[in-house]
Amino acid sequence: xxxxxxxxxxxxxxxxxxxxxxxDPTFPAEIALVLSDRPGxxxxxxxxxxxxxxxxxxxxxxxxxxxxxxxxxxxVEASDxxxxxxxxxxxxxxxxAVHRFPNRILNIHPSLLPAFAGxxxxxDALAYGAKLSGVTIxxxxxxxxxxxxxxxQAVPVAxxxxxxxxxxxxxAVEHELYPRAVADFAAGRLVVDGRHVRIQEPL
Ligand code: GRF
Numbered sequence: 001x002x003x004x005x006x007x008x009x010x011x012x013x014x015x016x017x018x019x020x021x022x023x024d025p026t027f028p029a030e031i032a033l034v035l036s037d038r039p040g041x042x043x044x045x046x047x048x049x050x051x052x053x054x055x056x057x058x059x060x061x062x063x064x065x066x067x068x069x070x071x072x073x074x075x076v077e078a079s080d081x082x083x084x085x086x087x088x089x090x091x092x093x094x095x096x097a098v099h100r101f102p103n104r105i106l107n108i109h110p111s112l113l114p115a116f117a118g119x120x121x122x123x124d125a126l127a128y129g130a131k132l133s134g135v136t137i138x139x140x141x142x143x144x145x146x147x148x149x150x151x152x153q154a155v156p157v158a159x160x161x162x163x164x165x166x167x168x169x170x171x172a173v174e175h176e177l178y179p180r181a182v183a184d185f186a187a188g189r190l191v192v193d194g195r196h197v198r199i200q201e202p203l
Contacts, residue, residue: 003186018052029083033054037072085105086106097140106137116133131157135170148192150181
């Protein structure tokens, strides 16, 4: 399956997917496009270094969220990608994207949802005094950080953690979990039934 990976920043999860695909000739996803909402980010450099086409769809070039979302979806369709993988993409797409790509948009979130939804999951977990946080990979639905859960893994919070140390521990898990989830998705192994996603092993 051809996929588009959407980034806004460092793109370390994008790199993990690039590396997983490079290491496994049977990896079922091919990255057709890396799209960013802003120019000059490391994620775009990583794509260029891997020879993957890139495109910037700048938030500031669009009148509103719907116009931005339509431009993103148009770019994905033009690349012949059938799935979208959000990897640190810092814009909320309007429901139009879910209508155009139902159960075809994956997101990764640095907490065990539904705990600590939103854009500050790591500082929020620290401020709350949580002993356990983690990683969630889910399909995107019409609500933010809400869709059916594909995979989760817990990550312990240490007493002396800072945002940087907790984020590093979480990212190490993300880099294992996301390529596996992308492979399951691209191979058609994910079966969605309401909120429930099960992984169907090949016969
Ligand atoms: C990840 O920690 C992810 O959970 C969150 O944004 C971060 C992106 O990191 N949504 P990177 O750009 O993949 O390095």
